[in-house]
Amino acid sequence: MAELQISAVEKVYPNGFKAIHGIDLEVADGEFIVLVGPSGCGKSTLLRMIAGLETVTGGTIRIGDRVVNELEPADRDIAMVFQNYALYPHMSVYQNMAYGLRNRGFPKDQIEQRVQKAAGILQLDGLLERRPRQLSGGQRQRVAMGRAIVREPSAFLFDEPLSNLDAKLRVQMRVEIKQLQRRLGTTSVYVTHDQIEAMTMADRLVVMNAGVAEQIGTPIELYDRPSSVFVGGFIGSPAMNFLAGQVDTDGRHLLLVGGVQLALPADGAPAEPNRLVTIGVRPEHLVPTDDGPLRFTVELVEHLGADTLLYGEVAASTGGGVGGGNGDKGGLVTVRLSGHHVMAMGTVLGLAADPAQLHLFDAATGRRL
Amino acid sequence: MVENRPWLTVFSHIVLILGIGVVVLPLWVTIVSSTHAGEDLLTAPIPMWFGDNMVENYRQMLTAGMEHVSGQPLTLMMFNSLVMALTIAIGKIAISLIAAFAICYFQFPLRMACFWMIFITLMLPVEVRILPTYEVIANVFTPLTRLLNLLGMEGTEIALPGFTIDLDFSMLDSYAGLTLPLIASATATFLFRQFFLTVPDELTEAARIDGAGPMKFFRDILLPLSRTNIAALFVILFIYGWNQYLWPLLVTTDPDYVTIVMGIQRMVNVADIEPQWNLVMTAATLAMLPPVAIVIGMQRLFVKGLVETEK
């Protein structure tokens, strides 16, 4: 167990494609870090660079106090859990878990002890003599983890391990993996494209987009203070709503399309006057108020039991919410109401937002102001 | 690959190049030797680079052949080989297509019996039935005569009102004799059968609804779908047909029907004198040319054909 340090790491492929643009990340000992982002953002590439399966073209990676850029995967003291488990089909579960230790010359009794211990933790006793094809998906996943555990490495690397499981199993395994990591205290780097997995499992999150680390922080930090439109829209479900607007001349109000005016927090510094901004506001922070500044027409209602989701058009929306992105015109805005509400289609509501819950982003760069 | 071991990649390239050297060496020696005059090849070491007798050698072999080996011009031999290869390839494909179609798409009594009968041919290469097959080629009616003999009827003629059928028809020294016995084999049939099994049933149902009978379905739908398989198989079967050795050896004594692959051994196994290696190599080069050209030119289809026929 050691800390992991990624400094100014870059990856440029031979054909010139730059997959990773200078990432800095420090992982504390025993921390569970999640790399999350859409397909192609480079999270798997980064993970594989830590593992040694991809070369590092710029920057350094440190595990413990060693620079590992030039080290073979086998020498980095890491263990990896693959998306498709990568279990050796011709070996039994026991042999699969013992393989790494055998290659390193561990004595037989020590191998036996470690494998049995891991099997106990993962509830694999009784399956040790089976072949992978005789196991269910969840069991295979556990064997893959067992293989990593017996090595007692400095760091665990997970490459979307739950993607191949069905939804229910995924939820269950999520909890198990997190508990396991807590128990073992091993530094872990976990890659996923599922932001719910990311939010629930991470000590800290790294949101990646097109090879860049958009924001690094605890889940709540990222949720409450997203540093960019991308992060705001990526984290949280249903997603954040985005509205286009401009800061008023006094810096204390926001002007939206249709003359709508929203107030900014009275305390604190005023915003830069006349600045074009994208305003982010989470669905649960839009409150139906009789004289609320936003006129919202309900188009669709979803009853989840504990919550009610309303989708509709707002005169000043840019999209965001369901299916929207930055700068789309006429998307749906989402409102989340606690509890069960009956709402007819076509109802027009007034929405208000607590000024403290408004997120302001530069309209051009998307970065938080 | 996985690690950063550049020397391993260099090693791989070296091994591959050496391997290719071993594999290509015979071809090189053959082509080079075919371009030399006979004298150049009388003492070792023979030259490893091209000579200047190429046009001479090839012209001689193509037009006149080797003198003391009943000089058949190679053009004739290559023509025979071509006929044999094309007939076998096309024949096999045609027969197997319709047989596979029948087995897959029709329910009829004796279906399984037919299937197994075809399957058996997989286990009977020509080498295990040499003599009897030769006998049949020598006289196609042999089975019939034998059967009649069993029933107590002697004689070799059938008298019908108006004419007699002479039960003695030889296919030796003919294209039919060269090709017919090789034209029915199980591999092609099984390949098509396997492919037909993957064609969606919905197509058949749609065709039925559209009023197409079985043959129309076969011609308009199944056949076009089978195009790549047919092409891939054609490559394999053409090579198979062109390279036939034992069978042509048995059924042809008439020099007019000699094929080039089989004809080469006559040039090599000459008694009492050294073979004229430069001319033998010329013949060998010509013999290898068409199949190798097809394999290299249609590489992808060839590989596909190989893999498919071995499932």
Added chain:
Amino acid sequence: MIKRVTFKHKWLPYALLAPQLLITLVFFIWPASQALYYSVLQQDAFGLRVDFVGFDNFAYLFSDPTYLDSFEITIMFSVSVALVSLSFALMLAVMADRVIKGATAYKTLLIWPYAVAPAIAGVLWYFMFNPAVGINAWILRAWFGYDWNHTLNGSDAMLLIVIAAAWKQISYNFLFFLAGLQAIPRSLIEAAAIDGASPLKRFWTIVFPLLSPTTFFLVVVNIVYAFFDTFGTIHATTRGGPYGATNTLVYKVFNDGFIGLDLGGSAAQSVVLMVIVITLTVVQFRYIERRVEY
């Protein structure tokens, strides 16, 4: 086994099957049955009388030292061809699997021997090893002091046909090995690398075991090839000599039947070969069922 949706027709299926079945009957089933028939008969010298002799022909065969010799030669020949050809092809396939640059060029240069007839392959190597003018024979004499002569030395002759036969099969084996290698998921190799296995260790503990279905299949195919398809290689070169050193079973059948005109004996040999082929084919089909899953 059959499509779910079929056609109904009285006579069409029979008509479609007729060509194949007819040829199968006349040229396969009939001759095979004839071979079986003749194998239990013995003709007298004039071909006038034919006696049923039961398994006598077979008994005679298996007590005939030349036949047993031939059996031994054939087994040694097939095992050698399979071993040489498969090892060489495997090595090339493993290397070809690793390189990205020039992969297609290598592949093209390695697959063309498949198109060469076994007889021609024999002639080519026969020429290269010709004691007088062959380049290989010359190298052996000049660099190693070995006097190669396959017309006098039985082992030289055997070596010649083994090399010629193995050389021709390299392409086939190479292609199948390459396909087998490429079917192994990359993540397995990566997992093994992380598990501390060096490239060599990875090959023997992971890649080779996973390649075993392909290997087994190729062994059977190569043995069948060595037993039967190599007739041309031998006939065009050593003709079973010198002194029967390369007299494989299939060559013997031809020789005894066509040159020696021994009907009963040749038929018995054919039947033995039939049994061998059937056994090998059954083994091949049975084993193809069991494939390793990923």
